[in-house]
Amino acid sequence: MNLALVLIALLTLASAGVALARPNLIHSALLLIASWMGIAAFYLWAGAEFIAFAQVLVYVGAVSMVVLFAVLLTRRSRADLAVGPASAGRAAGALLAGGAVLAVLAHAVIATPLTAAPGGPRSVTVRELGLELLGPHAAALLAVGLILTLALLGAVLLAAGERREPEEPRP
């Protein structure tokens, strides 16, 4: 049981790490899709099927496409796709900060006496989930719907930009 978890974790971490180290933006986006698939596999392993499929739909399906579109819309030439790393000093500083955060987190996790709850795998059916969401959490669901609507409207406004008047009539 733990072997599958370790395997999923290693694959996800490896693809995420390689994705953020590659100079080519398209490679990064495609490798991150693999990483998000790994996270969905973790959700399936943990018994949260609904979240796993939501992850596949939202990240693998939607966010990755938006990222690819953004990459393709913002490039001028083929050379634009290859984004070299920032300065070496900055990379070293980032690695130092990330390593420090990882060390603190890992020490806290290992030092805490955690006990996995006994009992078999827990699972929740979609029906229970829907009743929970529309019953006690209905207000939060409405708020999330409002946030999503406003965010998408704002995104359209930001990305559309101002209409520019043509400076001279085309011949």
Next chain:
Amino acid sequence: MNPLTICLLFSGALFAVGLVGALARSNAILVLLGIELMLNAANLNLIAFWRFGPAAAPATGVIFAIFGIAVAAAEAAVGLALAIAIHRHRGSLRLEEATRLKG
């Protein structure tokens, strides 16, 4: 090893990878992807505690994760729209060159 410990180490490592990516790269899209990875790591924690933690209501962690994913999706849409807007004004996505809000 306790599976809960492995889950938490996994999410901590994923968070660190996202943090390094967000800090080290200067391309706006890559920084955004690093932030997305950090949000995913937070969701992993919620699911891990739901699965292995003491029994609360049956669906608590899943509902937290649903809201987390929804907010992350909104953040991705707005972030990428900002990246496109920066590119239109500046002609480049390098964050060092985006030093003014009004282009």
